[in-house]
Amino acid sequence: MKQMTDATGILKRHPANPLLKPEDYPGVMQIFNPSPAMYNGETILLVSVILFKPVRGAETRIARSKDGIHFMLEEEPFIKLDIGRFPYDIINRHVIDNRVTLIDDTYYILTPVCTSEFDGPATVLGKTRDFKTYEPIEVITLPQNRGASLFPEKINGKYYKLDRPGGGTGSFGSIWLSSSSNLTHWGEFRPVLRPYNSWNWSKIGPTPPIKTEKGWLVIIHGVSTPCDGPHYSIGAILLDLENPWKVIGKTYSTLLSPEMDSETRGRVDNVVFPCGAIADYAKDELRLYYGAADTRICLATGSLSETVNACLENI
Ligand code: BMA
Numbered sequence: 310m311k312q313m314t315d316a317t318g319i320l321k322r323h324p325a326n327p328l329l330k331p332e333d334y335p336g337v338m339q340i341f342n343p344s345p346a347m348y349n350g351e352t353i354l355l356v357s358v359i360l361f362k363p364v365r366g367a368e369t370r371i372a373r374s375k376d377g378i379h380f381m382l383e384e385e386p387f388i389k390l391d392i393g394r395f396p397y398d399i400i401n402r403h404v405i406d407n408r409v410t411l412i413d414d415t416y417y418i419l420t421p422v423c424t425s426e427f428d429g430p431a432t433v434l435g436k437t438r439d440f441k442t443y444e445p446i447e448v449i450t451l452p453q454n455r456g457a458s459l460f461p462e463k464i465n466g467k468y469y470k471l472d473r474p475g476g477g478t479g480s481f482g483s484i485w486l487s488s489s490s491n492l493t494h495w496g497e498f499r500p501v502l503r504p505y506n507s508w509n510w511s512k513i514g515p516t517p518p519i520k521t522e523k524g525w526l527v528i529i530h531g532v533s534t535p536c537d538g539p540h541y542s543i544g545a546i547l548l549d550l551e552n553p554w555k556v557i558g559k560t561y562s563t564l565l566s567p568e569m570d571s572e573t574r575g576r577v578d579n580v581v582f583p584c585g586a587i588a589d590y591a592k593d594e595l596r597l598y599y600g601a602a603d604t605r606i607c608l609a610t611g612s613l614s615e616t617v618n619a620c621l622e623n624i
Contacts, residue, residue: 313561316544316619319565320597320611323358327571328598329356329372329380336360339576340382342405342602343372344584346416346440350588352377353440354598355387356606357405357417359576366403369420371440372597374539375433377587377596378608388443389418389421390433403430406541408584410459410517412468414438417492418455419449419470430452434492447493450474458585459492460525460553468492469553471501471515471527482512484529484546486554508533508542508563516585519595521617524548524557528583528597531563541580542566543599547620558620565599565609575602 317588331337343354354372367456368386387406405424410417416437419429432450435441450457450472457472467488475482483503487495504510509531520526524547531542543565547558567579582600595613598606 310452312609314619314622315562316560316564316616317562317566319615320595322565322607323608323610325378326569327601327606328378328608329382329603334382336362339367339604340372340606341407342584343598343600343606344409344418344447345587345596346409347586348416351375352380352596353409354380354448354479354586354606355407355409356382356622357600358386364402364424367405369401369404369407370542372606373440375488380431380614385505387440388418388435388445390422390445396426401491406455406582406584406604408456408458409519410461412459412461416440417459419442419459421455421457422478424452430455432457445465445616449493449495455531456484456516458515458517458527460518461520464553470495471518473512473514473557481513484527486511497549500548500558501548501554501559502556504531505559506531506561508540508566510534511539511545516583518548519586519588519613521547521613522552523617523621524550526555526588526613526620528564528586530582538579540567541582543581543583545616545620547617559623560616560618560619561623564611564616564619565597567602569601569607571605571607572601575604577603581607606610 336469339359369388374380429452431452435445460469512532542563546559549555587596
Protein backbone atom coordinates (compact mmCIF):
# COMPACT_ATOMS: atom_id res chain seq x y z
CA MET A 310 0.00 0.00 0.00
CA LYS A 311 1.18 3.52 -0.75
CA GLN A 312 2.76 5.33 2.18
CA MET A 313 0.56 8.24 3.27
CA THR A 314 2.46 11.29 4.47
CA ASP A 315 1.92 12.59 7.96
CA ALA A 316 1.65 16.37 7.58
CA THR A 317 1.18 17.12 11.27
CA GLY A 318 4.81 18.25 11.78
CA ILE A 319 5.01 20.81 8.96
CA LEU A 320 3.52 23.79 10.81
CA LYS A 321 5.00 24.87 14.15
CA ARG A 322 2.97 26.84 16.66
CA HIS A 323 4.42 30.26 17.52
CA PRO A 324 5.82 30.51 21.07
CA ALA A 325 3.94 33.80 21.63
CA ASN A 326 0.54 32.09 21.16
CA PRO A 327 -2.15 33.17 21.68
CA LEU A 328 -1.34 36.37 19.78
CA LEU A 329 -4.74 37.93 20.50
CA LYS A 330 -6.86 37.07 23.52
CA PRO A 331 -9.99 38.58 25.07
CA GLU A 332 -8.31 39.06 28.47
CA ASP A 333 -6.40 41.99 26.91
CA TYR A 334 -9.56 43.81 25.80
CA PRO A 335 -12.10 44.71 28.50
CA GLY A 336 -15.65 43.98 27.39
CA VAL A 337 -14.55 41.44 24.78
CA MET A 338 -15.58 37.81 25.26
CA GLN A 339 -14.15 36.19 22.10
CA ILE A 340 -11.60 37.19 19.43
CA PHE A 341 -11.33 34.49 16.82
CA ASN A 342 -11.29 33.20 13.23
CA PRO A 343 -8.96 35.73 11.54
CA SER A 344 -8.83 36.39 7.82
CA PRO A 345 -5.31 37.62 6.93
CA ALA A 346 -4.02 40.03 4.29
CA MET A 347 -0.82 41.97 3.67
CA TYR A 348 -1.30 45.72 3.15
CA ASN A 349 1.52 48.30 2.96
CA GLY A 350 3.90 45.87 4.67
CA GLU A 351 1.51 45.35 7.58
CA THR A 352 -0.30 42.16 8.47
CA ILE A 353 -4.02 42.83 8.67
CA LEU A 354 -6.40 40.40 10.31
CA LEU A 355 -10.16 40.72 9.91
CA VAL A 356 -11.19 39.17 13.20
CA SER A 357 -14.50 37.99 14.59
CA VAL A 358 -15.26 39.66 17.92
CA ILE A 359 -18.04 38.87 20.37
CA LEU A 360 -18.65 41.28 23.23
CA PHE A 361 -20.09 40.85 26.71
CA LYS A 362 -23.30 42.68 25.90
CA PRO A 363 -26.97 41.76 25.60
CA VAL A 364 -26.85 41.44 21.81
CA ARG A 365 -26.38 38.19 19.98
CA GLY A 366 -23.76 37.79 17.33
CA ALA A 367 -20.28 38.78 16.29
CA GLU A 368 -18.80 41.88 14.70
CA THR A 369 -15.76 42.10 12.42
CA ARG A 370 -12.87 44.30 13.50
CA ILE A 371 -9.40 44.90 12.15
CA ALA A 372 -6.21 43.94 13.96
CA ARG A 373 -2.95 45.36 12.58
CA SER A 374 0.67 44.34 13.08
CA LYS A 375 4.04 45.48 11.75
CA ASP A 376 5.81 42.22 12.64
CA GLY A 377 2.97 39.72 12.19
CA ILE A 378 3.17 38.81 15.89
CA HIS A 379 2.12 41.85 17.94
CA PHE A 380 -1.34 43.08 16.98
CA MET A 381 -3.44 46.13 17.85
CA LEU A 382 -7.16 45.51 17.77
CA GLU A 383 -9.28 48.43 16.54
CA GLU A 384 -12.17 49.48 18.73
CA GLU A 385 -14.89 49.90 16.10
CA PRO A 386 -16.47 47.33 13.75
CA PHE A 387 -14.97 47.47 10.26
CA ILE A 388 -17.83 45.84 8.40
CA LYS A 389 -21.11 47.69 8.73
CA LEU A 390 -24.01 46.41 6.66
CA ASP A 391 -26.88 48.83 6.26
CA ILE A 392 -30.10 47.31 7.46
CA GLY A 393 -32.62 47.75 4.67
CA ARG A 394 -30.14 48.18 1.84
CA PHE A 395 -30.80 44.67 0.58
CA PRO A 396 -34.22 43.45 -0.55
CA TYR A 397 -34.64 41.20 2.44
CA ASP A 398 -33.76 40.96 6.02
CA ILE A 399 -29.97 40.98 6.29
CA ILE A 400 -29.30 41.98 9.80
CA ASN A 401 -25.97 43.41 10.82
CA ARG A 402 -25.54 40.50 13.14
CA HIS A 403 -23.03 37.68 13.41
CA VAL A 404 -20.68 39.22 10.85
CA ILE A 405 -18.08 36.52 11.15
CA ASP A 406 -15.51 34.26 9.47
CA ASN A 407 -14.55 36.58 6.59
CA ARG A 408 -12.41 35.48 3.66
CA VAL A 409 -10.24 38.21 2.07
CA THR A 410 -8.69 38.00 -1.40
CA LEU A 411 -6.55 40.61 -3.15
CA ILE A 412 -7.50 40.87 -6.85
CA ASP A 413 -5.47 43.51 -8.72
CA ASP A 414 -5.47 46.46 -6.29
CA THR A 415 -8.70 45.71 -4.44
CA TYR A 416 -9.27 43.50 -1.41
CA TYR A 417 -12.55 41.61 -1.81
CA ILE A 418 -14.13 40.35 1.37
CA LEU A 419 -16.65 37.54 1.48
CA THR A 420 -18.68 37.53 4.68
CA PRO A 421 -21.24 34.98 5.78
CA VAL A 422 -24.04 36.93 7.47
CA CYS A 423 -27.20 35.63 9.08
CA THR A 424 -30.18 36.44 6.87
CA SER A 425 -32.73 35.37 9.44
CA GLU A 426 -33.06 32.83 12.21
CA PHE A 427 -34.79 30.62 9.70
CA ASP A 428 -32.59 30.68 6.61
CA GLY A 429 -29.09 30.80 8.05
CA PRO A 430 -26.04 32.47 6.54
CA ALA A 431 -25.74 33.85 3.01
CA THR A 432 -22.58 35.55 1.70
CA VAL A 433 -22.06 39.28 1.22
CA LEU A 434 -19.36 40.43 -1.21
CA GLY A 435 -17.71 43.67 -0.13
CA LYS A 436 -14.48 45.47 -0.87
CA THR A 437 -11.82 47.79 0.49
CA ARG A 438 -8.64 49.30 -0.87
CA ASP A 439 -7.22 50.64 2.37
CA PHE A 440 -8.72 48.71 5.30
CA LYS A 441 -10.25 52.00 6.46
CA THR A 442 -13.49 52.05 4.49
CA TYR A 443 -15.62 49.06 3.62
CA GLU A 444 -18.14 48.99 0.77
CA PRO A 445 -20.74 46.20 0.54
CA ILE A 446 -21.44 45.19 -3.07
CA GLU A 447 -24.02 42.39 -3.25
CA VAL A 448 -25.33 39.19 -1.74
CA ILE A 449 -23.68 36.51 -3.86
CA THR A 450 -24.82 33.19 -2.40
CA LEU A 451 -28.05 31.71 -1.21
CA PRO A 452 -28.23 30.46 2.35
CA GLN A 453 -27.03 28.07 3.71
CA ASN A 454 -23.55 28.92 2.66
CA ARG A 455 -20.33 29.40 4.56
CA GLY A 456 -16.70 29.84 3.75
CA ALA A 457 -17.09 31.42 0.31
CA SER A 458 -13.57 32.24 -0.92
CA LEU A 459 -12.39 33.97 -4.09
CA PHE A 460 -9.40 32.94 -6.19
CA PRO A 461 -6.88 35.82 -6.46
CA GLU A 462 -6.97 36.03 -10.26
CA LYS A 463 -9.11 35.07 -13.23
CA ILE A 464 -8.54 31.62 -14.73
CA ASN A 465 -9.07 31.47 -18.50
CA GLY A 466 -11.05 34.72 -18.36
CA LYS A 467 -13.35 33.88 -15.43
CA TYR A 468 -13.42 34.60 -11.72
CA TYR A 469 -13.74 31.51 -9.54
CA LYS A 470 -15.00 30.97 -6.02
CA LEU A 471 -15.06 28.04 -3.62
CA ASP A 472 -17.73 27.63 -1.01
CA ARG A 473 -19.40 25.19 1.31
CA PRO A 474 -23.13 24.98 0.83
CA GLY A 475 -25.04 23.28 3.62
CA GLY A 476 -23.46 22.53 6.94
CA GLY A 477 -24.92 23.68 10.20
CA THR A 478 -25.24 21.64 13.36
CA GLY A 479 -25.42 17.93 12.75
CA SER A 480 -25.37 18.11 8.96
CA PHE A 481 -22.79 17.41 6.27
CA GLY A 482 -20.92 19.70 3.92
CA SER A 483 -18.63 19.52 0.86
CA ILE A 484 -16.61 22.10 -1.07
CA TRP A 485 -18.09 23.42 -4.34
CA LEU A 486 -16.77 25.68 -7.11
CA SER A 487 -18.50 28.28 -9.27
CA SER A 488 -17.45 30.88 -11.84
CA SER A 489 -18.42 34.42 -12.76
CA SER A 490 -17.60 37.13 -15.26
CA ASN A 491 -18.27 40.00 -12.83
CA LEU A 492 -17.94 38.69 -9.23
CA THR A 493 -21.67 39.13 -8.50
CA HIS A 494 -23.42 36.61 -10.79
CA TRP A 495 -22.25 33.05 -10.24
CA GLY A 496 -22.94 29.80 -12.08
CA GLU A 497 -21.34 26.68 -13.59
CA PHE A 498 -21.46 25.03 -10.16
CA ARG A 499 -19.21 22.00 -9.67
CA PRO A 500 -18.66 19.76 -6.66
CA VAL A 501 -14.95 19.74 -5.79
CA LEU A 502 -14.48 17.52 -2.76
CA ARG A 503 -16.49 15.68 -0.15
CA PRO A 504 -15.28 14.99 3.38
CA TYR A 505 -12.64 12.32 2.82
CA ASN A 506 -10.97 11.21 6.02
CA SER A 507 -11.48 10.55 9.72
CA TRP A 508 -10.58 14.10 10.83
CA ASN A 509 -13.12 15.69 8.48
CA TRP A 510 -15.85 13.11 7.96
CA SER A 511 -18.72 15.46 8.68
CA LYS A 512 -17.77 18.77 6.99
CA ILE A 513 -14.98 20.53 5.13
CA GLY A 514 -14.76 24.21 4.23
CA PRO A 515 -12.40 26.33 2.11
CA THR A 516 -10.28 29.49 2.44
CA PRO A 517 -8.91 31.70 -0.38
CA PRO A 518 -6.65 29.66 -2.70
CA ILE A 519 -2.92 30.44 -2.72
CA LYS A 520 -1.17 30.17 -6.08
CA THR A 521 1.88 27.88 -6.17
CA GLU A 522 3.83 26.39 -9.10
CA LYS A 523 2.21 23.02 -8.52
CA GLY A 524 -1.40 24.07 -8.02
CA TRP A 525 -3.82 26.17 -5.97
CA LEU A 526 -3.17 25.47 -2.30
CA VAL A 527 -6.37 25.71 -0.27
CA ILE A 528 -6.20 25.54 3.52
CA ILE A 529 -9.38 23.83 4.71
CA HIS A 530 -11.11 23.15 7.97
CA GLY A 531 -12.49 19.71 8.65
CA VAL A 532 -15.00 18.60 11.25
CA SER A 533 -15.37 15.23 12.91
CA THR A 534 -17.85 14.57 15.66
CA PRO A 535 -16.72 12.10 18.31
CA CYS A 536 -18.66 11.58 21.56
CA ASP A 537 -17.45 14.79 23.20
CA GLY A 538 -18.81 16.99 20.37
CA PRO A 539 -17.37 18.43 17.16
CA HIS A 540 -13.61 18.72 16.68
CA TYR A 541 -12.46 21.32 14.11
CA SER A 542 -9.06 20.63 12.52
CA ILE A 543 -7.02 22.17 9.68
CA GLY A 544 -5.69 20.49 6.54
CA ALA A 545 -4.98 21.45 2.93
CA ILE A 546 -5.94 20.49 -0.60
CA LEU A 547 -4.34 21.27 -3.96
CA LEU A 548 -6.36 22.18 -7.08
CA ASP A 549 -5.26 22.13 -10.71
CA LEU A 550 -4.10 25.58 -11.84
CA GLU A 551 -6.07 25.56 -15.12
CA ASN A 552 -9.00 23.38 -14.08
CA PRO A 553 -9.68 24.38 -10.47
CA TRP A 554 -12.50 21.84 -10.01
CA LYS A 555 -9.85 19.07 -10.21
CA VAL A 556 -8.35 18.01 -6.89
CA ILE A 557 -4.73 17.03 -7.50
CA GLY A 558 -3.72 16.56 -3.86
CA LYS A 559 -4.90 16.65 -0.26
CA THR A 560 -3.35 16.16 3.13
CA TYR A 561 -4.05 12.70 4.46
CA SER A 562 -3.52 13.84 8.05
CA THR A 563 -4.34 17.19 9.55
CA LEU A 564 -1.86 20.07 9.45
CA LEU A 565 -3.12 21.12 12.89
CA SER A 566 -5.71 19.73 15.25
CA PRO A 567 -6.80 21.06 18.65
CA GLU A 568 -4.05 19.97 21.05
CA MET A 569 -2.89 22.92 23.15
CA ASP A 570 -4.95 24.17 26.11
CA SER A 571 -5.71 27.36 24.16
CA GLU A 572 -7.27 25.21 21.42
CA THR A 573 -9.05 22.55 23.46
CA ARG A 574 -10.60 24.89 26.05
CA GLY A 575 -12.66 28.02 25.44
CA ARG A 576 -16.11 29.20 24.46
CA VAL A 577 -16.23 26.23 22.07
CA ASP A 578 -13.79 23.47 23.00
CA ASN A 579 -11.63 21.62 20.46
CA VAL A 580 -11.56 24.12 17.62
CA VAL A 581 -8.74 25.29 15.37
CA PHE A 582 -10.33 27.29 12.55
CA PRO A 583 -8.67 28.96 9.51
CA CYS A 584 -10.02 31.75 7.30
CA GLY A 585 -6.90 31.97 5.11
CA ALA A 586 -3.11 32.09 5.26
CA ILE A 587 -0.27 34.33 4.11
CA ALA A 588 2.24 32.89 1.66
CA ASP A 589 5.72 34.38 1.88
CA TYR A 590 7.17 33.04 -1.35
CA ALA A 591 10.66 34.51 -0.76
CA LYS A 592 11.00 32.66 2.55
CA ASP A 593 9.05 29.58 1.41
CA GLU A 594 6.84 30.18 4.41
CA LEU A 595 3.17 29.71 5.11
CA ARG A 596 1.82 31.84 7.97
CA LEU A 597 -1.42 30.40 9.22
CA TYR A 598 -3.39 32.56 11.66
CA TYR A 599 -6.25 30.61 13.17
CA GLY A 600 -9.02 30.84 15.70
CA ALA A 601 -8.50 28.69 18.82
CA ALA A 602 -11.56 27.38 20.70
CA ASP A 603 -13.61 30.29 19.27
CA THR A 604 -11.90 32.43 21.92
CA ARG A 605 -8.46 33.58 20.83
CA ILE A 606 -6.09 33.83 17.85
CA CYS A 607 -2.93 31.80 17.30
CA LEU A 608 -0.25 31.46 14.62
CA ALA A 609 1.52 28.46 13.12
CA THR A 610 4.20 28.70 10.44
CA GLY A 611 6.01 26.23 8.21
CA SER A 612 7.28 25.49 4.75
CA LEU A 613 4.92 26.38 1.91
CA SER A 614 6.54 23.86 -0.45
CA GLU A 615 6.42 21.06 2.12
CA THR A 616 2.71 21.75 2.61
CA VAL A 617 2.15 21.54 -1.15
CA ASN A 618 4.20 18.34 -1.39
CA ALA A 619 2.30 16.76 1.50
CA CYS A 620 -0.88 17.26 -0.55
CA LEU A 621 0.67 15.77 -3.68
CA GLU A 622 1.94 12.66 -1.90
CA ASN A 623 -1.56 11.58 -0.94
CA ILE A 624 -3.60 11.49 -4.08
C1 BMA B 1 -18.51 26.94 12.59
C2 BMA B 1 -18.45 28.43 12.48
C3 BMA B 1 -17.14 28.95 13.04
C4 BMA B 1 -16.79 28.32 14.37
C5 BMA B 1 -16.98 26.82 14.33
C6 BMA B 1 -16.74 26.16 15.68
O1 BMA B 1 -19.77 26.48 12.19
O2 BMA B 1 -19.51 28.99 13.19
O3 BMA B 1 -17.24 30.33 13.24
O4 BMA B 1 -15.43 28.58 14.65
O5 BMA B 1 -18.29 26.53 13.90
O6 BMA B 1 -17.62 26.65 16.66
